Amino acid sequence: DIQMTQSPSSLSASVGDRATITCRASQSISNYLNWYQLKPGKAPKLLISAASSLQSGVPSRFSGSGSGTDFTLTISSLQPEDFATYYCQQSYGTPYTFGRGTKLEIK
């Protein structure tokens, strides 16, 4: 299985701060990397596909980068609604695997 190592596991930040989350794959996955936002009681939301493609309707403060084994999700200026848990997912091969998540909390 392809292991996805996500860091940090938690992040405390303030509104307006820049937040960066990283995800490392145990083998090269090209750009087959997606990012999701999860909030309790809500449907998870796809933010970015194919490492850097912003989904329709997702604010431009979200961006993704990387290829091969190392990937980054950046939120340029945190808004109150961004405090949630974020997961990366590889779609390179089965079983499709996720990172352990990064909980973004308000400082």
Place this chain on the structure above:
Amino acid sequence: QVHLQESGPGLVKPSQTLSLTCTVSSGSITRGDYYWTWIRLHPGQGLEWIGYIFYSGTTYYNPSLKSRGSILIDTSKSQFFLRLTSVTAADTAVYYCARGVATPGPTFDSWGQGTLVTVSS
């Protein structure tokens, strides 16, 4: 915009079978390039891909289930289903159904809100 909704019992006894339904609305379940998927979130842990089914009935499962899982589809009702046999406390999780689209690997672009299933006697 497609909408997915999970339904099923919230409590299952150990060794019994967990059965969940996902109802798909405002979207076609019969498109050949959609992966109708089940994913779960274990308490305090990460997300786990369970498996998916195409409208044709072709399925793929996570080997971690050790053949306990099966996914079925009823296109006439726009529903797909998860069956997980011989459950234990380790199967306690929030279960999500989702739609996968090929980009080219499956990207899960629409999800249900999830349903908590607790395995306990």
